[in-house]
Amino acid sequence: MSQRFAVGVDLGGTNLRIGMVSDDGTLIRLIRxxxxxxRTPAEGLDVIRDLVQALVDSTGVIPEAAGVGIPGPAVDTEGTIDMLPNLPGWRGVPLAAELRRRLSWPIVVENDANLAALGESRWGAECRGLDLIMITLGTGVGGGVILGGRIWHGALGYAGELGHMTISLDGPVCGCGNQGCLEAFAGxxxxxxxxxxLRERWGGTVSDGCGAEDGELTPAAIAEAAQRGEEWAKETLDQTGRYLGVxxxxxICVLNVGTVCVSGGIAGAGELIxxxxxxxxxxxxxxxxxxATRIVVGRLPEPGVLGAAGLALTRVS
Amino acid sequence: MSQRFAVGVDLGGTNLRIGMVSDDGTLIRLIRxxxxxxRTPAEGLDVIRDLVQALVDSTGVIPEAAGVGIPGPAVDTEGTIDMLPNLPGWRGVPLAAELRRRLSWPIVVENDANLAALGESRWGAECRGLDLIMITLGTGVGGGVILGGRIWHGALGYAGELGHMTISLDGPVCGCGNQGCLEAFAGxxxxxxxxxxLRERWGGTVSDGCGAEDGELTPAAIAEAAQRGEEWAKETLDQTGRYLGVxxxxxICVLNVGTVCVSGGIAGAGELIxxxxxxxxxxxxxxxxxxATRIVVGRLPEPGVLGAAGLALTRVS
Known part of the structure; x- marks a missing residue:
């Protein structure tokens, strides 16, 4: 059987990543x-088309299809973009239909967190598995649910909002308006x-009020400090890990999946969290x-791009 | 196509229910x-065989298979019973194999809460649906997860332990040893x-300490008092319903299923909760x-018996 190829596109609020992927999960080339x-959506779609065309030309392989990840749910089979905080001007754009018109291949549009979960599920090192839940620790806490090797969308595409489980009835207010969400503890x-x-308490830098945007402190910086052995940072990751564990x-109580895959900036701290x-x-x-549940770090490079291409290949086969 | 039949058995810790069920979900006859x-398991299995035989004789229909619900997970395809608090002497009994030997039909063994969910999913009035989560409010809080019309077991058969989700990090200790489980609020x-x-606070009966086993108060009695309009009882259901809602x-965050079906004693209070x-x-x-989520009361009579028969028919078709 000859090898097959698809393009995976990760259309984020800040970065665009486009990769050529083979059906064994090899990322042949990536454009950032x-x-x-x-831009207007029409101009933006032309930019994407030109980049994809450049990718095809430079790799010399012909993809069968393309998958596109967006930072929110895809509301219909035309891949219409709903109101997304990170793509405000693109509301109502039928993304799949518009790209299909420009590229003349089948196009699938899917939530980016779901695609990252699918990518890890298929081709991840430690995360691989047919039944997998991926938790992404980023600005927010998101995720994707893979059951039987397929993305679980639920009735309206809102499955996998793992950061908004309530873990503390009267806990801190979350960005979503609810109280005590996992994200309010681990975002x-x-x-x-x-x-x-904790840095203050351990006698380190004293900050004014410790707001969320305080100084230069970032989850990645905390992870690095912890890896250097700084106690305040290790304790920060330990506490965060405990909330994540809840x-x-x-x-596990609801789904008893075999594998929980944790990714995102702070997940780089790996075992510490x-x-x-x-x-x-x-x-x-x-x-x-x-x-029995394997709780492991997702380390696949570009899982969203790989998942997008993987989904596209599944849909056309 | 001619009608098909199966026997559904609900082997509880206290009651045994055996029903003859047709493939359209009609409960033709029930034996309690x-x-x-x-008894010893061997004697107990003979009792079940005799009751099933009496059911076959009295209905005059020939079942193709039987399904058996047990109050815990079935650990393998032989339906071997693990240590179950309600069936202590039956540990290690290969229930499916033993009944197959006595009845010479295909036998399936499954967790009773999963079977009740399957029964409601197939034949319930309001609960019917391919994607459904059932929450059972009984002594404990249990449940079953039906995805795509099938029971979701998870890796080891422990899916659907909905009562043991943590909803309050530092909440009251639960019977399972964890803190702040849903069951610790709604069991x-x-x-x-x-x-x-609340009865005390509203000026009603004063009890000594309000323990869990206090006097004659039961969830059903509270539901009845609420239906008579007694404020303390209405407030009890209101507070319980709020915890259930968490x-x-x-x-919904994890799975976005279309239907959540609530059953069990206190669910009889219906809209109040x-x-x-x-x-x-x-x-x-x-x-x-x-x-969009339908949150409704499961009112199917004998959902566990119906689900057991339904699963048996699916397995042999």
Whole structure:
């Protein structure tokens, strides 16, 4: 059987990534560009088409289809973009139909977190598995649910909003308006605030109020400090990992999936955060499934681009 | 196409129910007996065989298969019973194999909550649907997850332990050892304790300490008092419904299923408890999926028996 190829596009609010991917999950070439979100959608779509064409020319392979990841749910089979905070001017654009017109291949549009989960599920090193939940620790806490090797969308495409599970009835207010969401404990703002306070308590830099945007502190900087062995940073990751573990324990209770894959900036700290998460899972979920669940870091480069191409290949085969 | 039949068995810790069911979900006849859990497994299996045989004789129809629900996970395809609190002497019994030997039909063994969910999913009035989560409010809070018309087991059969989601990090200790589980807020003991305290506060019966086993107060009695309009009871259901709503909101975030079906003793209070749950769901989950999720009472008679027969028919077809 000859090899097949698809293009994977990750259309983020800031960055655009386009990759040529083979059906064994090899990322043959990747193009990065600023996301054309400051253009009109028509111009932006032309930019994407030109970049894809350049990718085809430079690799010399003919893709069968393309998949596009967007930072929100795709509302219909035309890939129409709903109101997305990161793509405000693109509301109502039938993305799949418009790109199909420009590229003349089948195009699928899907939520980017779902595609990243699909990419890890198919081709990840430690995360690979037919039943997988991916939790992404970024500015927000997102995720994707893969059941039987397929993306689980739910009735309206809103499945996988893992950061908005309530883990503390009367907990801190979340950006979504709810109280005590996982994201309010393990999202970027919460991590930075926790790190800032713990750094003060351990006698380090004193900041004014420890707001979410305080100084230069970022989750990545906290992860680096922890890897250097700084206690305040290790404690920040430990506490964050425990909250993450509460969320993972809940997912085990509901779905008992075999693998939970954690990715995103702070997940780079790896064992420092996952060891605490695993401990909390053992404390909270039933022993048998808790012990059997693999809780691992997703390390696939460009899982969203790979997942987009993988989904496109599945749809046309 | 001629009609097909199967036997559904619900082997509970206290009661045994055996029904003859047709493939359109009609419960043709039901036999009730005490659960033979005080016998040796061999004797108990003979009792079940004799009752099934009596059911076949009295209905005059020939079933193709039988399904058996047990109060815990079935650990393998032989339907081997693990250590179950309600069937302590039956540990290690290969239930499917033993019944197959006695009845010479195909036998499937499955968790009873999963079967009740399957029954409602196929033949329920309001609950019917391919994607459904059932929450059972009984002594504990259990449930079943039906995705694409099939029971979702997860890796080891532990999916659907909905009562053990943490909804309050530092909440009351649950029977499972964890803190702040949904069951610790919406299980029988919690409901009775809440009802007892609220009855006191509203100037009713004063109890000594309001323990979980206090006096004659039961969830059903609270539901009846609420239906008579007694304020303490209405408030008990309202508060319970709000906790239930937190759990349902979490399920919507993770799976965005179309239908959440609530059953069990106190669910008989219907709107009094579900109205509060729906309000809490709207407060906590994203607006679009929250509004679209049907949160309804499961009213199918004998959903576990029907689900057991339904699963058996699916397996042999």
């Amino acid at each position: 560009a600023p996301s054309p979100t400051d 970027k703002a919460a991590i930075v605030r926790r790190g800032c306070r 969320g993972i324990a809940n997912l 996952l060891a605490a998460a695993r401990k909390e899972v053992l404390r909270r979920a039933f022993a048998t499934p808790a012990r | 007996a005490p659960s033979p859990t005080d 029988k003991a919690a409901i009775v304790r809440r009802g007892c305290r 759990g349902i909101a979490n399920l 579900l109205a509060a749950a729906r309000k809490e769901v709207l407060r906590r989950a994203f607006a679009t999926p929250a509004r």
